[in-house]
Amino acid sequence: xxxxxxxxxxxxxxxxxxxxxxxxxxxxxxxxxxxxxxxxxxxxxxxxxxxxxxxxxxxxxxxxxxxxxxxxxxxxxxxxxxxxxxxxxxxxxxxxxxxxxxxxxxxxxxxxxxxxxxxxxxxxxxxxxxxxxxxxxxxxxxxxxxxxxxxxxxxxxxxxxxxxxxxxxxxxxxxxxxxxxxxxxxxxxxxxxxxxxxxxxxxxxxxxxxxxxxxxxxxxxxxxxxxxxxxxxxxxxxxxxxxxxxxxxxxxxxxxxxxxxxxxxxxxxxxxxxxxxxxxxxxxxxxxxxxxxxxxxxxxxxxxxxxxxxxxxxxxxxxxxxxxxxxxxxxxxxxxxxxxxxxxxxxxxxxxxxxxxxxxxxxxxxxxxxxxxxxxxxxxxxxxxxxxxxxxxxxxxxxxxxxxxxxxxxxxxxxxxxxxxxxxxx
Numbered sequence: 001x002x003x004x005x006x007x008x009x010x011x012x013x014x015x016x017x018x019x020x021x022x023x024x025x026x027x028x029x030x031x032x033x034x035x036x037x038x039x040x041x042x043x044x045x046x047x048x049x050x051x052x053x054x055x056x057x058x059x060x061x062x063x064x065x066x067x068x069x070x071x072x073x074x075x076x077x078x079x080x081x082x083x084x085x086x087x088x089x090x091x092x093x094x095x096x097x098x099x100x101x102x103x104x105x106x107x108x109x110x111x112x113x114x115x116x117x118x119x120x121x122x123x124x125x126x127x128x129x130x131x132x133x134x135x136x137x138x139x140x141x142x143x144x145x146x147x148x149x150x151x152x153x154x155x156x157x158x159x160x161x162x163x164x165x166x167x168x169x170x171x172x173x174x175x176x177x178x179x180x181x182x183x184x185x186x187x188x189x190x191x192x193x194x195x196x197x198x199x200x201x202x203x204x205x206x207x208x209x210x211x212x213x214x215x216x217x218x219x220x221x222x223x224x225x226x227x228x229x230x231x232x233x234x235x236x237x238x239x240x241x242x243x244x245x246x247x248x249x250x251x252x253x254x255x256x257x258x259x260x261x262x263x264x265x266x267x268x269x270x271x272x273x274x275x276x277x278x279x280x281x282x283x284x285x286x287x288x289x290x291x292x293x294x295x296x297x298x299x300x301x302x303x304x305x306x307x308x309x310x311x312x313x314x315x316x317x318x319x320x321x322x323x324x325x326x327x328x329x330x331x332x333x334x335x336x337x338x339x340x341x342x343x344x345x346x347x348x349x350x351x352x353x354x355x356x357x358x359x360x361x362x363x364x365x366x367x368x369x370x371x372x373x374x375x376x377x378x379x380x381x382x383x384x385x386x387x388x389x390x391x392x393x394x395x396x397x398x399x400x401x402x403x404x405x406x407x408x409x410x411x412x413x414x415x416x417x418x419x420x421x422x423x424x425x426x
Contacts, residue, residue: 003045004028008037019045080123082147084183088176090120095169104165105131123147136160151296151313158303168303175299182291182382186284189386196397200404207408208237215415222422230411265321273322280389287382289323290351294375301368308335323349340367351378 004025007017016037022028025042032039082090090111097107105128112124123145130140138157141148148156155172159165212230219226226234240247261267276282293314300310311331318324330343341359344350354374361370 005041005043005045006032006039007041008032008035008039077144078146080119080126080145080147082119082123082145084176084180086117086120087147088173088180089117090123091169091176092173095166095173098166098169104137137165149317151300151317154305154313155300155303158305171299171302175295178295178379179292182288182379185383185386186288189390193390193393193397196394196401200397200401203401203408204404208233209241211408211412212237215412218419219415222419225418227411227414229407230415269321272320275320276322280392284382284385284389286349287351287378287385289318289320289349290354291375291378291382293350294354294371294378298368298371298375301371307340307367351381354378
């Protein structure tokens with residue numbers, strides 16, 4: 001048996017070092033790879049082996065203490081986190097420079113010097129220093145910024161091995177741009193309804209706490225009586241003013257309870273599954289997942305990754321726990337020899353049209369192009385789904401606001417007319 005000192009890049013992006021005992025260098029490599037780590041250095045520790053021989057006879061080898069545990073050395077600096085827009089910009093600039101024939105280290109140095117974004121400059125500078133020291137670009141990206149996830153770094157690693165790094169980065173730019181547009185569509189659809197809701201709450205609060213109390217003093221001075229709706233609002237306003245401390249305490253307690261509940265994995269999983277069953281929004285979230293799945297999965301297949309590995313990367317980049325479990329089950333069945341389209345049917349997550357295109361792609365041997373075509377259709381369907389939801393939500397909110405404002409206006413006008421009639425009768 002021999003001892004080996006190693007330095008590896010772990011799944012979470014941290015570099016760890018330690019030592020292990022193995023029968024050969026190949027066995028040590030296999031054991032580290034089984035842990036999901038990427039080996040940076042692996043050297044035989046002859047001094048430790050000699051020390052062990054002097055200290056213990058060969059028969060005592062079985063009672064040897066466990067290998068020295070891995071020690072974390074470094075991780076990507078949080079301050080180097082890039083926004084979605086900055087990530088696209090960095091990838092696009094690097095892709096363009098490589099396509100122009102610029103060497104990788106020179107391209108990174110150029111981005112670091114001329115970038116107007118301090119974050120991009122720091123990331124490029126960090127990558128440049130590591131690449132210049134002989135570290136692969138995929139590893140340098142992991143160590144330079146937490147924004148480069150497993151999916152991104154695995155594609156870069158595949159590009160370095162195949163010599164097609166520039167082409168892979170171009171496809172990655174298109175992929176990141178598509179995801180950014182996807183998020184933008186969803187955010188844009190929610191801006192106007194959110195504005196209407198906030199405006200409605202503000203108008204109601206203004207009437208309840210400012211205008212109606214003044215009307216009450218006016219009515220009381222004339223001996224009149226407020227309308228029932230005004231009495232209800234005044235009662236609510238008086239209750240809030242008289243018990244604001246208790247209400248704040250209850251609100252804070254509710255927030256703490258919800259926060260603690262969502263620290264539990266079971267609660268997070270329940271919520272992730274419940275979101276997919278919400279009226280209107282559940283269907284929208286599933287359509288969004290379908291679009292993102294197709295974009296990610298087809299991108300990985302085009303870049304030469306096998307189906308099982310592609311599913312594993314899709315799983316790691318999916319935030320919804322319920323969906324992750326379904327993809328993990330799919331991956332297990334595919335690794336046992338099942339067809340992908342059959343596994344997708346059992347998952348109950350995918351659109352029938354996407355499953356049909358996957359079946360056609362598997363039958364013809366053109367899985368990635370078939371899924372890419374399905375992705376284009378799903379993207380259009382996602383846009384239409386957002387428009388449908390917006391066409392339902394916006395009129396509903398406008399109608400509710402119109403009712404609120406109408407009631408307030410009716411109440412004010414009736415109070416004013418009643419006050420005028422009382423004054424005339426005096």
